[in-house]
Amino acid sequence: MTDGGQRGAGPLELYLDQMFDRLAGTGAAGRRMLTEAEEHLHEAAAEGRARGLDPETAEQEAVDRFGEADTIAYRLRIDNSVTRIALRRVTLVAWAVAGAAMAWFGLSGGLTYLLSEPWTKLLIATDRFGAHPMCEPPWFTPDIGPCAGVYRMDVSLLPGVDNGFPYAVTGAIGAVLTIALLILRRTTVLGTPSWTPSRRVVRLVLGLSFGLIGVGLVVEAIDGIFKDVQYYVLADFVAGLLAIIVAAVALGWRSPPGRRHFDAVR
């Protein structure tokens, strides 16, 4: 249809043609808008005729009150932008993943640090170096400090980074990001459907990414035990098992029928 109009068509039909053109590409929302516009305009025109207006004047009045087709199509496009909604949802998923990843990495570093002392003592107690025990020369001389303390410094706290990595700060930022997201989802527009990704997508993204990383780290840790290269085994085990726990929680997550209470999307 075009703006050129059709011979004999009244203002209402011409307007609907115009709106049809303006709504091109808006999909289901546009089709619904067109149906509602048609219903509305026919009802408004009927009301005008009931007030004694002639049919053409009644239709023209209904069209005038309804507003410019351009304005309405613009509002509809703004409110139904598929790209905008997709970007919002991707942003939220990225936020959730970043928060969870940073909290996981920080917690892994902290837990590994706490466990590194008993881990080192266990290594010394189960020393398998035979003729040259770990805490005796040539591997170790007492003048450099307590044996367990010295070996503990060799334990990697995190996979893939050195021990200078600020895991505590990273974990704190991750926790703040996660808590902020949970609060904002309950109190702001971030909790609305146009910002809310499919639960299945969130579960799959978190479950698969953390699950694969977790399994990979645990396999590497087991491999390290057999190769007697224990300095990274503890970090791999801790980070791997934590990642598997995160994945399991994500995959088993069922959101409660919670409250979504906020202003509508602007």
Place this chain on the structure above:
Amino acid sequence: MDIRGHIDLLLLSVLHDRGAVHGYAVITALRDRSKGAFDLPEGTIYPALQRLERAGLVGSRWDDSAPRRRRVYELTEDGRRACADKKTEWRGFVVSVQAVIGPMAVGGPA
């Protein structure tokens, strides 16, 4: 009167009071209750209703029982709560503004 920014509250209030109604009835109620004071293109109400629906505050369905197929809207549970909150927020706003500009003069504008 420019009511941009207040459409959500107005639509939620109408739906709260009228129950399940179609778009034309919502617009008629807005016009009648405001005595025609709100000068807005009636067609812009439909995108606003769709937006409220996506926000989970309004539900809708096609009603095929009328001679012409039309969409019927009604508040969800979240919508009812949001409506109450927005009313409280608005009344607080009005009280605050009046405290600044002074109460309405009786018998005409101040």
